[in-house]
Amino acid sequence: MSEKILIIDDDLDTLRLVGLMLQRQGYQITAATNGQQGLDKAFEEDPDLILLDVMMPDMDGYEVTRRLRQNPSTLETPILLFTAKTQLDDKVIGFEVGANDYLTKPTHPSELQARVKNLLARGGGKKAVVDSAKDENRGYVIGVLGARGGLGTTSMAINLGAGLQSRTKAEVIVAEMLPGQGALALEVGVTSTTGLVDLLGLNKPGDITRDRVREALAHHPSGLKLLLSSDRPRDMQLINQTAHYEAIVRKLAGLARFVVLDLSVGIQPFGEKILPISDEIFVVLEGVPNTIIHTKALIDDIAALGIPRKNIKIILNNRIRSETQLPSSQVQSKLDHEILSTLTPAPELFVQATRMQTPAILCQPESLTARQITKLVEFVTEREALPR
Helix, strand or coil: CCCEEEEECCCHHHHHHHHHHHHHCCCEEEEECCHHHHHHHHHHHCCCEEEECCCCCCCCHHHHHHHHHHCHHHCCCCEEEEECCCCHHHHHHHHHHCCCEEEECCCCHHHHHHHHHHHHHHCCCHHHHHHHHHHHCCCEEEEEEECCCCCCHHHHHHHHHHHHHHHHCCCEEEEECCCCCCCHHHHHCCCCCCHHHHHHCCCCHHHCCHHHHHHHCEECCCCCEEECCCCCHHHHHHHHCHHHHHHHHHHHHCCCCEEEEEEEECCCCCHHHHHHHCCEEEEEECCCHHHHHHHHHHHHHHHCCCCCHHHEEEEEECCCCCCCCCCHHHHHHHHCCCEEEEECCCHHHHHHHHHHCCCHHHHCCCCHHHHHHHHHHHHHHHHHCCCC
């Protein structure tokens, strides 16, 4: 018997006594003393069963269960809520958020052992069901890039992320991927801008741990978490750390339900690693003939990486009002690729958003731009719900 059981409880006596009892039954035991630590261990160690206390000060067991069920790697992991709360309503809440069983304290050791044994037997096929998701240990990854600079990829990334966070109330991370060219911090008023560079500067990809990636994230008042790049040109030398990039993205995707990557311009050296593991690829362009030519070539280059053309989604972002911009139908015809969404010009809104240091979709939630971004959010959430 070698099943691994994770016990999450802020009561050290419970951890010690229950852990020792189950260890004597032949189980491997790992422990956490609060909700966040428990989530980290669950995602890192892939236990066969989680024994979870409800009443914890930082994050209660119900919220821990919700987050475990949002992550592909723990979607099917058996969860036994173990708590002193005895009311029927408490048990109902536990089952509603995704627990498999509910046991009140104090309980006889033989009953606990029987419940654990039963849950492990029922969850025996869990690993086979989630192995493919566990390989990535990830949420939904969206890469945003353009054929050239100045097309609004950064604005698209932050507003898409804000829309996803607002709609789903789930963890969402927006990450800048081009070192030395950071622009997002100025737009949203965040001062911590070395997160990406600090990670890329580590000695080897194996040094990029979940904790280090989490510590590198900046927090925005909207609830978004941001991995920001620096604006120091000398940091561009880190662009060839492709193995580091892959490790960063895989760790990011284990920390959130959605990860939006600002991949900047063209296919950077790290793009060959990142694009194939992205669930969605959004290519941004504007309705100008030269940009259409460049974008068509970019689509060809992405497809050359083995990515089906149908998985490459085009967003026409008309940032300014100009008679030189072609209408969507002509752009689609010249591009010979379907356009998923068209954003109409709203320069005043984006100036206001920058002044308010918030994404435009949150600055004016009822604006036409916000509604257009919301349609993209709906597309992403519908796609995320499909089997992967």
